[in-house]
Amino acid sequence: xxxxxxxxxxxxxxxxxxxxxxxxxxxxxxALKGISFSxxxxxxxxxxxxxxxxxxxxIKTLTTMLTPTSGEISVLGFNPVTETKQLxxxxxxxLGGERNLYWRLSAYxxxxxxxxxxxxxxxxxxxxxxxxxELVNLQDVAHQRVETFSKGMKQRLQIARGLVNNPKILFLDxxxxxxxxxxxxxxxxxxxxxxxxxxxxxxxxxxxxxxDELCDRIAFIDKGNLVAxxxxxxxxxxxxxxxxxxxxxxxxxxxxxxRLSDLPIIHHVQAENRGYLTNIKLHxxxxxxxxxxxxxxxxxxAIQDLTITKPSLExxxxxxxxxxxx
Amino acid sequence: xxxxxxxxxxxxxxxRALFGWLNxxxxxxxxxxxxxxxxxxxxxxxxxxxxxxxxxxxxxxxxLILCVMSSVFGIMTIITSDRYMxxxxxxxxxxxxxxxxxxxxxxxxxxxxxxxxxxxxxxxxLIFQIKIPIEAILPLLSVWLVxxxxxxxxxxxxxxxxxxxxxxxxxxxxxxxxxxxLSGANYPQSIMPTWLTYxxxxxPLTRGVELTKQILNERNYENVVPILGQEFLLxxxxxxxxxxxxKYAEYLSRIKGTMDLD
Numbered sequence: 253x254x255x256x257x258x259x260x261x262x263x264x265x266x267x268x269x270x271x272x273x274x275x276x277x278x279x280x281x282x283a284l285k286g287i288s289f290s291x292x293x294x295x296x297x298x299x300x301x302x303x304x305x306x307x308x309x310x311i312k313t314l315t316t317m318l319t320p321t322s323g324e325i326s327v328l329g330f331n332p333v334t335e336t337k338q339l340x341x342x343x344x345x346x347l348g349g350e351r352n353l354y355w356r357l358s359a360y361x362x363x364x365x366x367x368x369x370x371x372x373x374x375x376x377x378x379x380x381x382x383x384x385x386e387l388v389n390l391q392d393v394a395h396q397r398v399e400t401f402s403k404g405m406k407q408r409l410q411i412a413r414g415l416v417n418n419p420k421i422l423f424l425d426x427x428x429x430x431x432x433x434x435x436x437x438x439x440x441x442x443x444x445x446x447x448x449x450x451x452x453x454x455x456x457x458x459x460x461x462x463x464d465e466l467c468d469r470i471a472f473i474d475k476g477n478l479v480a481x482x483x484x485x486x487x488x489x490x491x492x493x494x495x496x497x498x499x500x501x502x503x504x505x506x507x508x509x510x511r512l513s514d515l516p517i518i519h520h521v522q523a524e525n526r527g528y529l530t531n532i533k534l535h536x537x538x539x540x541x542x543x544x545x546x547x548x549x550x551x552x553x554a555i556q557d558l559t560i561t562k563p564s565l566e567x568x569x570x571x572x573x574x575x576x577x578x
Numbered sequence: 579x580x581x582x583x584x585x586x587x588x589x590x591x592x593x594r595a596l597f598g599w600l601n602x603x604x605x606x607x608x609x610x611x612x613x614x615x616x617x618x619x620x621x622x623x624x625x626x627x628x629x630x631x632x633x634x635x636x637x638x639x640x641x642l643i644l645c646v647m648s649s650v651f652g653i654m655t656i657i658t659s660d661r662y663m664x665x666x667x668x669x670x671x672x673x674x675x676x677x678x679x680x681x682x683x684x685x686x687x688x689x690x691x692x693x694x695x696x697x698x699x700x701x702x703x704l705i706f707q708i709k710i711p712i713e714a715i716l717p718l719l720s721v722w723l724v725x726x727x728x729x730x731x732x733x734x735x736x737x738x739x740x741x742x743x744x745x746x747x748x749x750x751x752x753x754x755x756x757x758x759x760l761s762g763a764n765y766p767q768s769i770m771p772t773w774l775t776y777x778x779x780x781x782p783l784t785r786g787v788e789l790t791k792q793i794l795n796e797r798n799y800e801n802v803v804p805i806l807g808q809e810f811l812l813x814x815x816x817x818x819x820x821x822x823x824x825k826y827a828e829y830l831s832r833i834k835g836t837m838d839l840d
Contacts, residue, residue: 265835266835267835267836268834268835268836269836315671316671316832317667317670317671317831317832318831318832318835319832319833319835337673340671340672340673341673345668345671347664347668347840349664351663351664351665352663352664352665352668353663353665354595354596354663354665355663356594356595356600357591357594357595361591361594361595364587364591365588365591365592365595366668366672368584368587368588368591368674369588369668369669369672369673369674369679370672370673370674371584371673371674373580374580374583374584
């Protein structure tokens, strides 16, 4: 039976900023514009969106670090605005990047330090810390200073730090940012293992592959709005009748690329310049009609490696968030 | 018992985690040699100016002033380092009691300040061949402990400013000079302009310096309890103000969203 563990209803959050020195002008930026969603117990829930979409603001709001301007939030049945004391012992969060650890302390001491902040009794701490170090495969460097660690090791230690209090919900804000593929894979394995042990996970990420592989459900947010919410499989199914035409071209003008988007059966044009070459991806329901149109429009330009494939989650994301041309 | 042990464990771990001068070379240079050269300079100066009169008191007072390295610059790191490392927001969003937390973090710096001052006094005794009676040691230690506690309270207030301004070293240097200037460590308070003595009444170390001189020069212990009580109250007030600042910063970041503790 589904059990709602996070309930977000019409949440708005705006920031006031001031411009100018003498004549101060107040500017209001709306980071969240009325977002609603819920997360079930035991789920891995992904929040996806471009930079500035409001993902971190949402995570900070759920983890008591920020209060919403309006709307209702319930996390584990507690209000993160007024019931911080009751909520904080049961949740934890991990922010991406190398910071958020004490570099002068060893891995073991970092975990002891945060265990104390979460009032974990010393008798429990010893066994727990060793168990966590083993989980993130840092047991051999437990007593080494964090400043000697690689980025991946620091990120894994952050995961261990986020688990010192056995949180019922773990919030991960871009946990694999800047990691090499091997470290990122290891991190995903740990996240899956945690979820198998019963921890509900809410994560934000830029990496579609990661979201596709890990998440039970995904919410796409853009400019403070929730654009769509569903399982990765359903997202791909919805786009099942869409084809992705990808090719590389040499010597095409920007004007010609824009002309491609004039054809109504092309939903989205994605262009990426790589020196003299331009990688182009077109989303369409009718590849048979579009392919000749490409050759006609890019008249004279070299076209190579043209493929027609089914959309990935990334293609769905680009179509939802990217507008007609990106 | 568990809570008490946690309090002291946090004090030690946070000191190691946040205090940037724990490298032995840096520690000896910054926390020992630098204060000792300051003490030597002022001791030679007052010895020359006052022709050795009251030298013991002046050396004791200057030794106490050396605690500024810990009580201003050291204690600032409680907040500045945490913010720099991106851990302040993790600490603030944890279930830990923040008042206990920041008090616990201050303990190591109070003891460090006491250590630096004692090194200064021993150095003064050895260089200037002065003598301190055994019965003066306990009252002197009590005076120093409370005075350094009070100075750490003011240091923590200054540390809170780092949440608003990046120019922390300017403010910290200004405070360190003000403590040296107003405490009367190198001249009698009576020669200061009256309005400055009023200001001096509200800063830490002034009473500690006065009591140190009374104990070491006059063997006078009568004022220790009442004046030390005032200094303790001043310290408590400083700590309350600093904790209110921290609460205000949390309010700005959480409720108003106009401040990022990261």
